[in-house]
Amino acid sequence: MGDWLVNEGPKWLILVLWFGINIGLFVGYFLFYHQGTQFYYLRLLLGHGLAWARAPAACLNFNCMLILLPVCRNLISYLRGSCGCCRRSIRRQLDKNITFHRAVAYMICLHTAIHFGAHCYNLELLVAAQTDPYNLPFFFYGNDTEGLISKLTSLQDGVNSTYINPIRLSNSDAIIEGLKTVAGVTGVVITLALIVMVSSSTEVIRRSYFEVFWYTHHLFIVFFIGLVLHGIGGIVRGQTNIDVHNPEECFRRYLEWSPDDATCKIPQFQGGGAQTWKWVLFPMILYIAERCIRFYRSQQKVVITKVVKHPSKVLELQMKKRGFQMMAGQYIFIHCPSISRLEWHPFTLTSAPQEDHFSVHIRIVGDWTGALSKACGAEEPEFQDAWKMPQIAVDGPFGTASEDIFRYQVGVLVGAGIGVTPFASVLKYIWYQYCNPDITLKLKKVYFYWICPDTLSFEWFADLLQSLENQMLERGMGDFLNYNIYLTRGWDANQAKNIILHEEENSDVITGLQQKTHYGRPHWDQIFSNIAQSHTGVSVGVFFCGPKGLSSTLHHMCNQHSSSDPRGVHFHYNKENF
Known part of the structure; x- marks a missing residue:
C-alpha cells in the first residue's frame, strides 16, 4: 500500500x-x-x-x-x-x-x-x-x-x-x-x-x-x-x-x-x-496589471530566424527577442495578428537557456496552427526570406512543473506524442549543466519514457536523443540517462519483418539509437517497482505531459509505489498544465 x-x-x-x-x-x-x-x-x-x-x-x-x-x-x-x-x-x-x-x-x-x-x-x-x-x-x-x-x-x-x-x-x-x-x-x-x-x-x-x-x-x-x-x-x-x-x-x-x-x-x-x-x-487590479504586462510584451519585436516542417505535422519555429530569458521546461504564449487580433496560444519551449535562440514545436491540428504554418511558409518548397515571415508577439516565459526536476535526485520524465516538447528543453539543459565543471547538480539519474503513436513522430526528437547519447558515451556518462521509447501503433507487416531482421544490430532500426524501441504500451506497475527498488530512500520526481487518461494512471502509480515509511522512496507527481 x-x-x-x-x-x-x-x-x-x-x-x-x-x-x-x-x-x-x-x-x-x-x-x-x-x-x-x-x-x-x-x-x-x-x-x-x-x-x-x-x-x-x-x-x-x-x-x-x-x-x-x-x-x-x-x-x-x-x-x-x-x-x-x-x-x-x-x-x-x-x-x-x-x-x-x-x-x-x-x-x-x-x-x-x-x-x-x-x-x-x-x-x-x-x-x-x-x-x-x-x-x-x-x-x-x-x-x-x-x-x-x-x-x-x-x-x-x-x-x-x-x-x-x-x-x-x-x-x-x-x-x-x-x-x-x-x-x-x-x-x-x-x-x-x-x-x-x-x-x-x-x-x-x-x-x-x-x-x-x-x-x-x-x-x-x-x-x-x-x-x-x-x-x-x-x-x-x-x-x-x-x-x-x-x-x-x-x-x-x-x-x-x-x-x-x-x-x-x-x-x-x-x-x-x-x-x-x-x-x-x-x-481586478491584479488582472488589469497582468493584461498591461501582456500588452507591453506584445509590442516587443520578435524575429523568426528559422522555420522547420517536421513529419507528423509538427512545425518548429526558432525565434529571437531582445531581453528574453528562460528556464528549462517553461512555456510562452504566441500571438499572430495577421491570423487573429485577439488569440494567444500556449506552447512549450523546446530550446535550452544556453542556446542563442528560443524555439517551439507546434503540432498542426486546428485552424490557427494551420494558418500559422502557412503564414511561415512551411508548406513552400523554397527558402523563405526573413522579411516574408509574419509578425508575431510572444508573452512569457511562464514557469511550469518541469522546472523542479533539478530539486530531485532522481527524475522520471514521461511524454506522450507532442507532449515530449517540455522535456526537449529539460534534457538539453541537463546536458549543458553537466558539461559545466563549475556546477554540481543534485540530479543524479534521469529515466525518460516517450510514448509515440507512429514512426513519423520520432524524427525531430530522436535526433536530439541521439546527440545526447553520443556525447554522454564519450564522457563515460552512459548510465545517467535511461530512455525508453514506445511505439504504440503505426507499423505495417513489411516494417515488422524489417524490425525482426535487424533485431541483433547494435542500433535500433527505426530511431538509430542504441536503446531499442519497445512495441506496445509500457507496463507502468513493473517500471515503478523497478525504480523503487533501485532508489530506496530518495524522493523521485515524476513529470508528465500528455493526455488525461495516462496522467491518471501515472498519478495512481506514484501514490501506490510511494513508501509509507518516511525513509523509503517517494514518487512526487507533477503534470504540465497550460
Missing part, C-alpha cells in the same frame, strides 16, 4: 480549507438573515427565501474574488520564483492553477443557481404581497398576520416612513418588475454570461473549436461589470430603527404604529449598499 499523502495531502488540505470557507460563509450568512432582528419583517414577506438568496451571495463574493487569481500567470510565475525556498509540495500546488480556476467556476455556478432561483421565488412573493396579501403562505407566524402584511406593503417613502417592498404596483408581472431594477437586469446578464462561458469551456469545445472558447471566455468582462453593479439598487431592505421599534414585540401592535409612540414607532427600512466591489477590487 502506497503513501497517499505524498501527492494528495497538500491538495486536499487546500480543498478542505476552500470548502470550509464556503460552508462557513454560507452557514454564517444564512443564520444572519434567518435570525437577524433587522430582517424580521422582510422574513415575514419572504420566509426562508431571504436566507437562501443571501447566503450564496456571500459565497459568490468570495469565489469571484478567487476566480481571477489563478489565471494571472505572471503572478503565478512570480510566486513560483519567490517560493524557491519552500517545500516541493507547496510549489506543486501552483501548477494546479487552471484546475483550481475550473473548480472555483463550478462553485460559482452552484451558488449562482441557488441565488438566482431563490430571488425568482422571492420576487413572486413580493408581487403577491403587494397584490393580494391575504393569500400569502405565512412561514413562521401562522395565519393571523394578513393585516400586518398589508400594513408593511403599504408603507411609502415619505416623512417618518420608508418602504420595505420594492414592488410598488398591484397586479404587477414579476418578470417585468424584476427587469425594472438594476439588480434584475444585471442578474440576468451575468447569469447568461456565466452559462455561455462555462458551456463553451468544455473539453470538446476547447479542443475542436478553440476560437469559440477564446472569444466567449472574454465575457468575463461583462460578468464582472455586472457583478459590481448588481448590488447598487439595495433591493434587500433591513430595518434601521430597531432601538425604537423592536419588531419581535411590535409586530402584533401594527395598528398602533405611529411617529409619536415611544416604543413602537413606524419601522424604517433601508437597502444595503453594494458590497461585491470590496471583494473583487484587488483581484
Whole structure:
C-alpha cells in the first residue's frame, strides 16, 4: 500500500480549507438573515427565501474574488520564483492553477443557481404581497398576520416612513418588475454570461473549436461589470430603527404604529449598499496589471530566424527577442495578428537557456496552427526570406512543473506524442549543466519514457536523443540517462519483418539509437517497482505531459509505489498544465 499523502495531502488540505470557507460563509450568512432582528419583517414577506438568496451571495463574493487569481500567470510565475525556498509540495500546488480556476467556476455556478432561483421565488412573493396579501403562505407566524402584511406593503417613502417592498404596483408581472431594477437586469446578464462561458469551456469545445472558447471566455468582462453593479439598487431592505421599534414585540401592535409612540414607532427600512466591489477590487487590479504586462510584451519585436516542417505535422519555429530569458521546461504564449487580433496560444519551449535562440514545436491540428504554418511558409518548397515571415508577439516565459526536476535526485520524465516538447528543453539543459565543471547538480539519474503513436513522430526528437547519447558515451556518462521509447501503433507487416531482421544490430532500426524501441504500451506497475527498488530512500520526481487518461494512471502509480515509511522512496507527481 502506497503513501497517499505524498501527492494528495497538500491538495486536499487546500480543498478542505476552500470548502470550509464556503460552508462557513454560507452557514454564517444564512443564520444572519434567518435570525437577524433587522430582517424580521422582510422574513415575514419572504420566509426562508431571504436566507437562501443571501447566503450564496456571500459565497459568490468570495469565489469571484478567487476566480481571477489563478489565471494571472505572471503572478503565478512570480510566486513560483519567490517560493524557491519552500517545500516541493507547496510549489506543486501552483501548477494546479487552471484546475483550481475550473473548480472555483463550478462553485460559482452552484451558488449562482441557488441565488438566482431563490430571488425568482422571492420576487413572486413580493408581487403577491403587494397584490393580494391575504393569500400569502405565512412561514413562521401562522395565519393571523394578513393585516400586518398589508400594513408593511403599504408603507411609502415619505416623512417618518420608508418602504420595505420594492414592488410598488398591484397586479404587477414579476418578470417585468424584476427587469425594472438594476439588480434584475444585471442578474440576468451575468447569469447568461456565466452559462455561455462555462458551456463553451468544455473539453470538446476547447479542443475542436478553440476560437469559440477564446472569444466567449472574454465575457468575463461583462460578468464582472455586472457583478459590481448588481448590488447598487439595495433591493434587500433591513430595518434601521430597531432601538425604537423592536419588531419581535411590535409586530402584533401594527395598528398602533405611529411617529409619536415611544416604543413602537413606524419601522424604517433601508437597502444595503453594494458590497461585491470590496471583494473583487484587488483581484481586478491584479488582472488589469497582468493584461498591461501582456500588452507591453506584445509590442516587443520578435524575429523568426528559422522555420522547420517536421513529419507528423509538427512545425518548429526558432525565434529571437531582445531581453528574453528562460528556464528549462517553461512555456510562452504566441500571438499572430495577421491570423487573429485577439488569440494567444500556449506552447512549450523546446530550446535550452544556453542556446542563442528560443524555439517551439507546434503540432498542426486546428485552424490557427494551420494558418500559422502557412503564414511561415512551411508548406513552400523554397527558402523563405526573413522579411516574408509574419509578425508575431510572444508573452512569457511562464514557469511550469518541469522546472523542479533539478530539486530531485532522481527524475522520471514521461511524454506522450507532442507532449515530449517540455522535456526537449529539460534534457538539453541537463546536458549543458553537466558539461559545466563549475556546477554540481543534485540530479543524479534521469529515466525518460516517450510514448509515440507512429514512426513519423520520432524524427525531430530522436535526433536530439541521439546527440545526447553520443556525447554522454564519450564522457563515460552512459548510465545517467535511461530512455525508453514506445511505439504504440503505426507499423505495417513489411516494417515488422524489417524490425525482426535487424533485431541483433547494435542500433535500433527505426530511431538509430542504441536503446531499442519497445512495441506496445509500457507496463507502468513493473517500471515503478523497478525504480523503487533501485532508489530506496530518495524522493523521485515524476513529470508528465500528455493526455488525461495516462496522467491518471501515472498519478495512481506514484501514490501506490510511494513508501509509507518516511525513509523509503517517494514518487512526487507533477503534470504540465497550460
